[in-house]
Amino acid sequence: MDSHIPDACVRRLSAYMRQLQHLTTLGVERVSSHHLAEYIKVGAAQVRRDLALFGQFGRPGVGYKVEGLIDELRGILGTRRRWNVVVVGAGPLSNALLRYPAFSSRRFDLIAAFDVNPRKVGRRIGKTVVQSMDDLEAVLAANQVHLAILTVPPDAAQDAADRLVAAGIRGILNFAAPRLETPPGVHVNQVDIAAHLEQLTFLVTNNHC
């Protein structure tokens, strides 16, 4: 059932998910491809095509059941199960992530944060306590953890990544360095907030409408 899914398609699936979850909070029970498309700023055919890659989730003349589609998307994205996540580095960004409430409904549990600085170790942030980097391997071994968020300073990023990979991490969300070297099967997702601003300056400068 797995084949070649466009990268952009997976990003859209996440966008659909976010909008669908918003619709549940509004009590909306059914949604059409046109309706969903309008929110995400893509065509309705695109929405149907994206979903049709994985199955037939809608009913002609009716649309999609919101709850049902959320569940199907979870099946596709791999989030029917919950995922434990660790945060490496306990700076301001980690602080923000650990206090971010929306992870839970998207099936992510930030179970631990780590830092090399002894003064930060033991501090509570949100519901989690900062632990020593020395205990990284032990904590990962004691919990099923396959994802990590990296927020350490750039020159510490590769070492941290190596330890995470050695401890069995399969996916890294990387805020730290321009690039991480990882073995095949370990996925890295780069986040660059300045890049997001540059997208805007590009559009504004070339006065796209």
Add this chain to the structure above:
Amino acid sequence: MDSHIPDACVRRLSAYMRQLQHLTTLGVERVSSHHLAEYIKVGAAQVRRDLALFGQFGRPGVGYKVEGLIDELRGILGTRRRWNVVVVGAGPLSNALLRYPAFSSRRFDLIAAFDVNPRKVGRRIGKTVVQSMDDLEAVLAANQVHLAILTVPPDAAQDAADRLVAAGIRGILNFAAPRLETPPGVHVNQVDIAAHLEQLTFLVTNNHC
């Protein structure tokens, strides 16, 4: 100068920019499309094609001059000039952004933060002082500001965006809400960190290598 530049292309240009800036800190002066491609995980032809859309920046047999290419990319992305940016909402995420050092070299100056909470007003974060939302329009009028970062709670997002647009903001980086309504010519860039994690769970679950 404007045409139809792929969205994905602009994202790659930002990635090239980041890597090039990293190379300057290493003292590297020249770089080939192959070298650059390796970092970004695209093909060398893709790099050359992306750049060729805008001009001829390299020299056959030699490659690209790092400093020169940075400047050309700035020209394309609109960051030869610096951009003032305001942050709306002074929660943990704003705190992280205001302390994030890399914005400056990418040509962004976070000149102000705003919050409705009187207890936060007056607090310093990094180099900037939190100001009252009441003063939003005055501050924007007193400075050339065309970009904003939105980190308020979801139900306050649209109102805040409306005020920003009315005050002349042309681009919004939106961490706050699933969707913002804006008039044509005002660009919104959605950021959804849970979505980034979902990209990883998708890859890990469907064991892509």
Add this chain to the structure above:
DNA sequence: GTATGTGAAGTTATTCACAGCG
């Protein structure tokens, strides 16, 4: 009437391969 799912068409993006320059 309304909305899905999907071949087929259309469009856009990526890769190939090589001429030509340093």
Add this chain to the structure above:
DNA sequence: CGCTGTGAATAACTTCACATAC
């Protein structure tokens, strides 16, 4: 000889349009 820039070929994505189901 190495590396760029680019026409041509390929592959990938998106949109159209309609048969089908509710």
